[in-house]
Amino acid sequence: MLNISELTLIRSGKNLLENVSLSIKPGQLTIILGPNGAGKSTLLKCCSGALQADTGHITLDKKLLSNWSLADLAKKRAVLTQQIHLPFALTVKEVVSLGLAPWALSDQQASKLIHDTLIEVGMPDTETRQYASLSGGEQQRIQLARVLVQLFADKPSRTKTQSQEGKYLLLDEPISALDLHQQQRVLRLLKNLTQKGLGIFCILHDINLAALYGDKLVLLEKGKVIFNSEPKRLAQGKQIETTYQADLIRLSHPDTQLPQWQFKQ
Amino acid sequence: MKRAFYSQIPYPVLILALFMVGIFALTQGAYSISWRDLFLSSMNDIDRQILMTVRLPRLLMAALVGAALAVSGALMQALFRNPLADPGLLGVSSGASVFVGILIVLNPLADNLPLWAQSYLQSIAAFLGAVLTCWLIFQLSKHKGQVSVLHLLLAGIAINALSGSATGLLTYVSNDEQLRALTFWAMGNLGGARWEQVAVIASILLPLLCYAWRQSKNLNLLLLGEEEARYLGLDVESFKIKLIAIVALCVGVTVAFTGLIGFIGLMVPHLIRMLFGADNRIVIPCSALLGASLLTGADTLARLLVIPAELPVGLVTSLLGGPFFLWLLLKNIRETS
Numbered sequence: 001m002l003n004i005s006e007l008t009l010i011r012s013g014k015n016l017l018e019n020v021s022l023s024i025k026p027g028q029l030t031i032i033l034g035p036n037g038a039g040k041s042t043l044l045k046c047c048s049g050a051l052q053a054d055t056g057h058i059t060l061d062k063k064l065l066s067n068w069s070l071a072d073l074a075k076k077r078a079v080l081t082q083q084i085h086l087p088f089a090l091t092v093k094e095v096v097s098l099g100l101a102p103w104a105l106s107d108q109q110a111s112k113l114i115h116d117t118l119i120e121v122g123m124p125d126t127e128t129r130q131y132a133s134l135s136g137g138e139q140q141r142i143q144l145a146r147v148l149v150q151l152f153a154d155k156p157s158r159t160k161t162q163s164q165e166g167k168y169l170l171l172d173e174p175i176s177a178l179d180l181h182q183q184q185r186v187l188r189l190l191k192n193l194t195q196k197g198l199g200i201f202c203i204l205h206d207i208n209l210a211a212l213y214g215d216k217l218v219l220l221e222k223g224k225v226i227f228n229s230e231p232k233r234l235a236q237g238k239q240i241e242t243t244y245q246a247d248l249i250r251l252s253h254p255d256t257q258l259p260q261w262q263f264k265q
Numbered sequence: 266m267k268r269a270f271y272s273q274i275p276y277p278v279l280i281l282a283l284f285m286v287g288i289f290a291l292t293q294g295a296y297s298i299s300w301r302d303l304f305l306s307s308m309n310d311i312d313r314q315i316l317m318t319v320r321l322p323r324l325l326m327a328a329l330v331g332a333a334l335a336v337s338g339a340l341m342q343a344l345f346r347n348p349l350a351d352p353g354l355l356g357v358s359s360g361a362s363v364f365v366g367i368l369i370v371l372n373p374l375a376d377n378l379p380l381w382a383q384s385y386l387q388s389i390a391a392f393l394g395a396v397l398t399c400w401l402i403f404q405l406s407k408h409k410g411q412v413s414v415l416h417l418l419l420a421g422i423a424i425n426a427l428s429g430s431a432t433g434l435l436t437y438v439s440n441d442e443q444l445r446a447l448t449f450w451a452m453g454n455l456g457g458a459r460w461e462q463v464a465v466i467a468s469i470l471l472p473l474l475c476y477a478w479r480q481s482k483n484l485n486l487l488l489l490g491e492e493e494a495r496y497l498g499l500d501v502e503s504f505k506i507k508l509i510a511i512v513a514l515c516v517g518v519t520v521a522f523t524g525l526i527g528f529i530g531l532m533v534p535h536l537i538r539m540l541f542g543a544d545n546r547i548v549i550p551c552s553a554l555l556g557a558s559l560l561t562g563a564d565t566l567a568r569l570l571v572i573p574a575e576l577p578v579g580l581v582t583s584l585l586g587g588p589f590f591l592w593l594l595l596k597n598i599r600e601t602s
Contacts, residue, residue, distance in 0.1 A: 050492055074498030081492060087346045088488055088543035101486055102498045150497065 001025055002077075002168055002199060007046060007056035009039075009223075016042045017053065018223040026165050026199045029190055031210040033203075034220035035244055040203045041082070041172055043220065047201060048079040048170050061166070074102035075154070077168035078147035082176070084139070086131055092118070092142055093127035099150035113153060117145045122185050136177040144174055144186065151198070165197030172203050187213045207240055208260045212253065219243055235259040275541045279554040283328070286558045290324045290565040291316060295573045326458035326466060327564045327578075328557035330523050331533075333470045333515040335556025336477050338530025339537075339548050343484040344508045345406075345417060348538070351531040352395075352516045355417065356424030358527070360398025361391040361513075361520040362451065363428045366435040369450070370443050385465065392517030398424055399509045453526040453579020455564050462522055469518050473511050477549055480507075484545040526579045528586025529556055535593070 002024035009017040017039050024030050024047070032040050045051040047058060049065050058065040060076065068076070078099070086095070096114045105113070118124055121141040126134075131142060151167050169190075175183045183206075190200055191213055204210045210217055211231040219227035219239055227239045234240060240261060241248050247264040292298045296315055302308045308316065334352070341350040341357075352358050368390045405420035432451070439447060483504055486494040491501045519526070533556045534548055541547050560578070563585065567576040 048496060050495065070495065070500055071498040074496065079493075079496040081490075084489060084493065086488060087348060088342075088538060090488065090543050094485075094542070094544050095489075098485055098489055098497065101482060 001059075001061065002047060002201070003059045003062075004043075004047065005056055005058075007043075007053045007058065009042060009046065009051065009053045015223045017046070020056070020220075020223070020225055022218055022225060022228055024168060024199045024201045025216075027194050027197050028215040029194045029200045029202060029213060030216045030218060031202050031204050031214035032218050032220060033205075033207060033210055038220040039223040040220055042223075044079070044170055044172050044201065044203060048077070049073060060168075071102060074150070076166070077170060078150040079170045080143055080147045080172060080174055082172045083136075084143055090131050091127065092123070092129050092131055092134070095131050095142055096127075096145045096149055099146040099148070100153050102150065103153040105153055113149050114145070117148050117152075118142075120148070120189060121145045122182055137179060137182060140174065140177045141182065141186070144171075147171075164193065167197075168199045168201065169193070170201045173205060174202065175209075176205065183209065207244075211258045211260060212256065231258050275537075275547060275551050276554075279551055279558070283554055283558045283561075286562045286565070287324060287328070290327070290561050291320050293565055294320070294568050322460050322463045323455055323458040323564070324561060325463050326522070327455050327561040329463070329466050329470050330455070330519045330526065331529055331556040331558070331560025332474060332553035333519050333556075334526060334529040334560070335533035335552040336474055336549060337512045337515040339534040339545070339552045340477060340484070340508050340512050341530070342534055343487050343545060344505060344512075346488065346490070347417070348535060349531070350417070351528075352512060353525070353527040353530065355398075355402050355421040356428060357395050357398050357402070357512065357516050358520055358525050359425050359428035359432070360401075361394035361517050362525055363431045363435075364390040364394030364397075365450070365521055366432050366447060369446055370435045370439045387521040388465070388469070388518050391521035392514055395513035395517040395520070396510070398428075399513045403505075403509065449577065450524040451579075452577035453524040453582070454577050455523055455560075455567075456575060466518060466522055470515065473515055474553055477511055478553075480504075481545040481549045484549070488543070488545075524577075524579060526560065526582050528582050528589070529560055532586055532589050533559060 004023065005021045007017050007020040008015065020039075020043060022030070032043065034040050042051065046053050047065075049068070049070075052066070060068060060073075065073075093111075093114055096117065097110055100110055100113075114127065115124075118126060121144050123138060123141050123145065126138075126142075131139065134142065147169065151164065151169060155164075171190075174190075175186050178186060187209060190202065194200055194215065202214075211234060214231050216229065217227065217231050217234065218225060221243045226243055227234065227237070235250070235252070235258075240250075240259075248261045249264055251260045251262060252258070253260050288300055288303070292300045292303060296311075298308065298312045298316065298320075302312060303316075338351050341352060341355070342348050344350070365387055368387060401424060402417065402420045405423075406417035432447075436444060436447060483494075483499050486497050486499050487501070487504070489497075491505075494504075495501050534552045537548050537551045537555060541551055560582070563581040564578045567578045567581045570576055570581075
């Protein structure tokens with residue numbers, strides 16, 4: 001379990017995070033929501049070990065995050081940041097294979113894993129294409145494939161049922177550049193992965209998709225946790241409306257009865 | 266970008282090229298040696314004497330220096346995540362040269378030392394200069410935790426200007442003999458390479474080149490960005506310091522022995538990436554091979570163009586590098602428009 005307790009981070013007199021406590025459980029898709037500048041990416045950076053909080057602590061499997069070695073951490077969790085620009089002309093296969101850095105795989109195993117993962121993210125047979133020639137959404141899916149191979153390289157010939165328990169995926173807006181079809185594909189893929197025991201921390205902007213797919217939603221506002229529970233609990237309060245300060249009407253999803261929101265106009 | 270069919274077989278092509286340039290360098294010059302004699306070992310004593318005391322050490326020196334300059338360029342490009350980073354452009358070489366200039370002109374303790382110690386002393390001075398400038402550039406170009414290209418180039422310009430004025434000042438206070446040594450050295454020269462120097466250079470550069478090659482996987486991670494490289498298990502801060510140390514040592518040693526030789530570090534990795542792709546596991550060893558060929562070739566040209574005199578090799582590489590840079594620029598403009 002990735003456990004965050006009473007995290008506070010102050011930078012130039014501003015509370016970027018204030019007393020944040022939450023946990024990312026194995027087998028759960030935890031979705032982080034919040035307006036721009038609420039501290040979502042900052043929280044992700046703390047969870048991934050890139051930022052050190054001022055007070056509070058984060059533990060991964062009951063061991064302080066700062067006590068993990070970078071190499072062990074790289075085998076345990078993968079992080080996808082927003083928009084990665086590559087200054088040199090690398091092929092898709094070269095980019096995805098960077099995810100295999102923490103592991104020692106044979107060329108054959110690596111090729112197979114990369115091939116299979118590219119199919120999963122909807123970019124089959126693109127290995128030899130230039131990364132720079134792809135569209136923003138395609139590049140985003142290639143980067144997703146990179147973090148997926150990072151997590152799964154120790155079980156390269158995975159079957160549908162193979163457990164991924166004890167591993168974590170931290171994603172910063174992984175579907176921001178994707179079209180509708182690809183958004184659905186990626187969210188379904190993430191959902192599938194949680195069923196194999198993976199714990200996922202995912203920042204999203206779309207509250208409706210978050211409510212549909214998330215096992216748990218965390219709503220951040222000005223660095224504080226406003227809401228931390230199952231999506232259906234959002235149908236009761238007014239947290240979404242007040243946090244985003246937008247004129248919204250709440251609907252109920254016809255199939256799942258989960259809350260959904262629309263602009264009043 | 267399309268890659269040619271030979272992108273599958275970089276090593277045979279490059280090794281063959283190096284071999285041919287090597288034969289060319291050994292046989293051609295004010296005194297030519299027949300390549301047939303070279304292969305059949307049927308040279309006369311004069312041939313053998315020239316080969317062993319002049320041409321062969323010079324060839325090895327050129328190859329080593331060329332390889333080290335090209336690899337330093339590739340390392341800096343990975344470190345700064347910018348294909349235009351180059352020890353010369355960023356002022357590392359000129360920073361190193363100021364320190365050597367001080368040693369030549371002010372000459373505090375060098376005269377009484379044996380030759381090998383003088384060589385080492387110059388290397389140490391150049392190395393210190395290179396480390397200092399590398400560190401300065403790195404500090405100056407850091408912006409919000411990231412190395413900013415704009416700051417980088419500005420820092421390079423500032424350091425180049427400062428070094429220029431320092432070198433100018435040294436020129437001003439030097440006597441005639443020192444002045445000649447200084448100017449000639451500043452243009453880059455591989456002439457007078459001796460076996461002792463080759464030994465010193467090889468003992469420093471070969472381990473560095475091997476180390477750089479072994480780090481090529483980590484260099485690839487750096488291409489993703491420092492944050493991402495960390496997430497993939499690389500201790501980025503200490504890795505950057507190692508890279509700076511390697512570059513500073515390579516540049517320091519080459520500057521100390523051969524003066525300023527520009528453009529190799531920019532041209533060679535660029536060509537390699539165009540031909541064989543940007544994977545550093547290929548770029549580093551291939552840059553070493555091509556850098557060795559290129560500088561050996563340029564040095565041979567420098568010897569041949571104005572027989573019986575010879576041009577400083579730095580002049581030849583700049584002559585090749587200037588147009589190359591322009592061509593790069595034009596290609597870039599055409600591709601983006």
